[in-house]
Amino acid sequence: MSGQTHAPAALLANELFGGSRLSVARRAIAEAVRSLGGAFTAEELHEAVASSREGIGVATVYRAVAAMTAAGSLAPVGSRKGSTLYALCAGGDHHHHLVCTGCGTVVGIACPVDGSLMRSAEDAGYTVTAHEVTLYGLCAACTRARD
Amino acid sequence: MSGQTHAPAALLANELFGGSRLSVARRAIAEAVRSLGGAFTAEELHEAVASSREGIGVATVYRAVAAMTAAGSLAPVGSRKGSTLYALCAGGDHHHHLVCTGCGTVVGIACPVDGSLMRSAEDAGYTVTAHEVTLYGLCAACTRARD
């Protein structure tokens, strides 16, 4: 996972939405998610889906994003200008994300929360129940483009 | 820093706001920040400050939070019900936070982003420019209270 190009695997609308119902709108949304490639906001997804099918409401997009996130195929990866950023996430093993602030590309990274950190938390009397880790940076192309 | 009780150090309104002007409202806000102890939302801070001085506008509290955050004495530590959570943060060394979801207590933790993680990011062609790490859990008292 570490440093690998967080591959989209299947991308069948089918799987993206888990067990939920497969509508025309959701198929178009799944297609738009694929076309975007990297991280995106709900609004950007809404615009992208408009190119393949008109008239899909913004509420439907928000609901679809929630469904995909619940299904584990989408993960929130930070925020941009007040809107939450989402990206495709091949579930399975526990990992985190490195997001290119230039183009939105996302790669999975290994979880850095190790035993030593957990131990120091326990020493402080805490029981750790969850954690968030996200890295930001520039991908090879964006680093190059910046000169 | 690791596992230590993220001590408030001085807490003089003076230092909390960095170089900015010291008004009556901000002195009351600084006092309220101290009284809250743990993590809080802007709205909670607004309510808390009302007890020591009436009539302070919510916009003033938001501006004060922004000023303290800019000064490095406050840090965002996640969110609760849609509102950003802030907590006192003794600046200085690079560290992250472990927040008790029960009572809002916050302790500093060592940064787990190590060379190996950076190296794998570089292997993927990325230049890492920033990162966010936050742990959530229950402090000793809240763990006990939960039976």
Added chain:
DNA sequence: TCCTTAGTGAGAATCATTCTCAGATGAACG
């Protein structure tokens, strides 16, 4: 004390996200 400018309070404005509701349609079942 005077002057300049940052800070203040009220309320309007933004704006992402959620909710409401009546109508459409997946998909399971016979």
Added chain:
DNA sequence: CGTTCATCTGAGAATGATTCTCACTAAGGA
């Protein structure tokens, strides 16, 4: 295939956190 009905959908209203505007006040250095 039709029937059925819970799930989806679209439009627009509602929500709610945060920011902005603006006229006014008051730090605090000179």
